[in-house]
Amino acid sequence: MIEETGRKCVVVTGGGSGIGAAAAFAFAAAGYDIVVNYSRNREGAEAVADRCRIRGVDAICIRGDIADDADCRSIAEAAVKHFGRLDALVNNAGVTRYAEATDLEASNAEDFDHIFDVNVVGTYQMIRAAVPHLKQAELGSIVNVSSDSAFSGSGSSLAYAASKGAINTMTMGLARTLAPRIRVNSVCPGFVDTTWALSWHDEASYGDFKANLIDASPLKSIPDAADIADAILWLSDRASKVTGQCIVIDSGMHLGA
Template sequence: MSAPRPVAIVTGSSSGIGAAAARRLARAGFDVAVTYSRNADGARSTAAACKAEGAAAIVVRGDVSVDADCRAIAAAAAAAWGRIDVLVNNAGTTRYAEARDLDALDAADFQHVFGTNVTGAYQMARAAAPHLRAAPDAAIVNVSSHAGFSGAGSSTAYAASKGALNTLTLGLARALAPAIRVNAVCPGFVATDWGLAWQEPAEYEAFQRRAADVAPLRRIPTADGVAECIVWLATAAAFVTGQLLVIDGGTHLTVGSPLAQP
């Protein structure tokens, strides 16, 4: 009799990094719970891709800012397979606003963004924790952002939420050790359709070219490239916890150095 397959939950996996992470986890031998809040078609497509990799997959609708939905997602995965080994907290949202315009955001915007990006990750960790503790090598990977360090991004609320998610990652790594490892990936600009929500296609394409030109590696990460790092942290980094892995083609190295020759 073959050994049971490990199980992963990937929140917000109807597109982009979440979808890529779900596919790579399926390829790595996981059965996958694909979650979404609005994009049902995308979630079904991700589940089909996981099945094409030989995995079992379920699709669960849920808004991670709602605690009852988080508990339902964890319960659905546990009911389907009797275990949870990995949680990828990828679900995220933003409010697009020019940082210099301090009137562009209000308290409700911050509450909305933090509700998904920070509270949602906490609630999912809490809901999955009893099942993760029973797994032989459990891991949580939070999908944060380089914006959490730089303060740059689609809005100040978004950047602040990712800074908070980084701190949450460290706190959970302490609280859930030794049973559960907790780490975060912090991508810079990623070649997905995320930016099309506030930029025209030609403008966004030019932006991605500029981002690649300033990166020391002369390229920006793809969703699949970020997913590869997520899977490594989830499955192979047995002695790694409480780490914030920046994935940005080296863009963080472009900050001016006072030691540079004029």
């Protein structure tokens, strides 16, 4: 059933928490209808959708694993079936497996396959599913959530960093391929203060880790999810002359302070 609201529509993958949830809230505040995708966190996705509706827009939750091409096509089709249009895609869903970079035995082929299946292949599949619909928009937009790991080679694992490098390469290639109807950009956060890092830190070490990062940062801060969401919204909704860019958001940590 198509709901003709006159509002733009955005799909946010991995929208049940963290950066994805913050992006959904930012788009809702800007007047977009929201498709909140999730793979496991249904409760979180429904809570995000509820908070979006409070802002006066409509929001639906769609379960789907972006590593599955059929799921990607279903997500895009659900957006158009419900809202009648698709104007923007935020590729936020991603995975990692922590591995010390100095221990080459800490990651194996299975780890690389899993991380690349979701982060790289999944991102591509979601873009491919969305493109026919985005081409119908006045000016479609895709924003990929990458990482500054793509440039530094550091992070939770080498496999994760390599996957984000691949996303940036894909961003530039598709920006050229999909122009002029669709713009493609990526945001590349450094460490972001969300629950993501708690999967490889306990609470005590996490606090120390954040304090050390803040002290080392030129801006004496670390970004939170809302900071990243602001950049995603700007790239999607306001930066009509920007495409093929990979924007680092890390409070200046890339400067090597």
